[in-house]
Amino acid sequence: MTEPWKCITQKHVKLLKNAKYDYYKSPRPLLDESQIEGMEQKLSESLENQSIIEIKTCKDGYFNSRVGIVQKIDPYTIKKSYN
Structure with missing residues (x-):
């Protein structure tokens, strides 16, 4: 018998x-x-109010x-900075 x-x-x-x-890629x-x-608004509100936000990428x-x-939001490179 072979394996x-x-x-x-x-x-x-x-x-x-x-x-x-x-297979699992979307x-x-x-x-x-x-x-x-809407996403930009939520980011701006989080920056202004120092509120917690969930970001999905x-x-x-x-x-x-x-x-x-x-x-921080850098308008020149469109990079968002968060911790």
Whole structure:
């Protein structure tokens, strides 16, 4: 009796991991102008009132969530700074 898993090489393992990684990716959401304005409003309010805000970002098909208080908004680079 042969063992079926003995024929799997490191290349096969890498392919399987990549397939699993790609399977769980989500498409990047498309935001309309009103959604962007709403997000900017929430960021500005958090900066002004020093209130806690949750920020969700999408990178490489995966969503990340951070909770904090906005400390600075740089209008020139459109980067938001929070802790």
